[in-house]
Amino acid sequence: MSEFVQSFNQENKEEVQLVTIYDDENFFNKYREMPRSQKGLAGAGEWQTLKKLLPDFTDKTVLDLGCGYGWHCQYAAQHDAKAVTGVDISEKMLAVAKDKTKGYPVNYLKADIATVTFPPASFDIVISSLAIHYLADFGSLIANIKSYLKPGGTLIFSVEHPAFTAEGTEDWYYDDNGEILHYPLDSYFLEGSRETTFLGEKVMKYHRTLTTYLQTLLKHHFTLLDVVEPMPPANMLDEPGMKDELRRPMMLIVKAQNQIDSMNIH
Numbered sequence: 001m002s003e004f005v006q007s008f009n010q011e012n013k014e015e016v017q018l019v020t021i022y023d024d025e026n027f028f029n030k031y032r033e034m035p036r037s038q039k040g041l042a043g044a045g046e047w048q049t050l051k052k053l054l055p056d057f058t059d060k061t062v063l064d065l066g067c068g069y070g071w072h073c074q075y076a077a078q079h080d081a082k083a084v085t086g087v088d089i090s091e092k093m094l095a096v097a098k099d100k101t102k103g104y105p106v107n108y109l110k111a112d113i114a115t116v117t118f119p120p121a122s123f124d125i126v127i128s129s130l131a132i133h134y135l136a137d138f139g140s141l142i143a144n145i146k147s148y149l150k151p152g153g154t155l156i157f158s159v160e161h162p163a164f165t166a167e168g169t170e171d172w173y174y175d176d177n178g179e180i181l182h183y184p185l186d187s188y189f190l191e192g193s194r195e196t197t198f199l200g201e202k203v204m205k206y207h208r209t210l211t212t213y214l215q216t217l218l219k220h221h222f223t224l225l226d227v228v229e230p231m232p233p234a235n236m237l238d239e240p241g242m243k244d245e246l247r248r249p250m251m252l253i254v255k256a257q258n259q260i261d262s263m264n265i266h
């Protein structure tokens with residue numbers, strides 16, 4: 001438990017663990033070796049799908065929640081965004097991000113994306129790539145996003161897929177020879193924390209159902225624009241483990257629009 005900072009979610013009176021695992025030396029060194037860290041967006045299996053869903057960034061104000069190395073901030077800036085803000089809780093991730101986006105109109109902020117606030121209507125576009133499954137309370141996150149996303153603005157995020165997070169171990173079942181048998185799906189409707197192993201370290205993530213992800217957006221008066229379960233592109237299928245990614249969904253991408261006339265609806 002030492003890798004987690006304990007904090008307290010006042011609203012829900014429930015303990016929340018802020019992920020600082022990305023600042024752990026061992027974990028960070030292993031993360032650095034991952035294809036998505038080495039090759040950037042080109043090394044991310046979901047990137048080709050996500051890229052097609054991204055809105056036009058020209059002259060837009062963009063926020064990236066859980067920006068990590070800042071790849072998406074960099075992409076938005078390279079595609080003519082007016083200003084980009086990347087938020088992350090990890091100093092080590094932010095240090096890499098700052099280094100990679102020197103000379104671009106990108107600012108970084110060290111903060112918890114669950115609670116960070118901005119003035120109303122600060123952003124045209126809010127992106128989040130593979131960070132929201134670290135948060136305990138999706139409803140309060142969406143309420144926060146609603147407070148700083150412009151009416152008519154776009155929210156696009158990827159998370160680990162509910163079928164991937166449900167059982168908790170995030171690992172296949174193997175036979176006696178170490179060959180994959182199948183991927184476990186269990187405890188699907190029991191939402192909440194899951195202690196899993198990522199890059200050899202214990203990491204806390206949060207599972208919620210597909211219904212929760214989508215209904216929460218609808219309840220907060222977002223219009224769903226797209227829902228996609230990305231598969232690795234054909235040109236990545238020869239990379240280690242990639243063919244197995246066709247056996248179960250690992251990620252979910254959701255694109256939604258903040259309804260223009262919904263700011264005063266509760």
Ligand SMILES: C[S@@+](CC[C@H](N)C(=O)[O-])C[C@H]1O[C@@H](n2cnc3c(N)ncnc32)[C@H](O)[C@@H]1O
Nearest residue numbers: 019022066067068088089090112113129131134
């Ligand atoms: C899997 S990485 C994804 C990084 C980047 N978005 C990408 O797609 O390459 C998850 C990131 O979310 C950040 N993160 C997790 N929980 C967070 C929180 N509560 N507040 C801010 N950042 C958080 C981590 O520090 C890490 O950089």
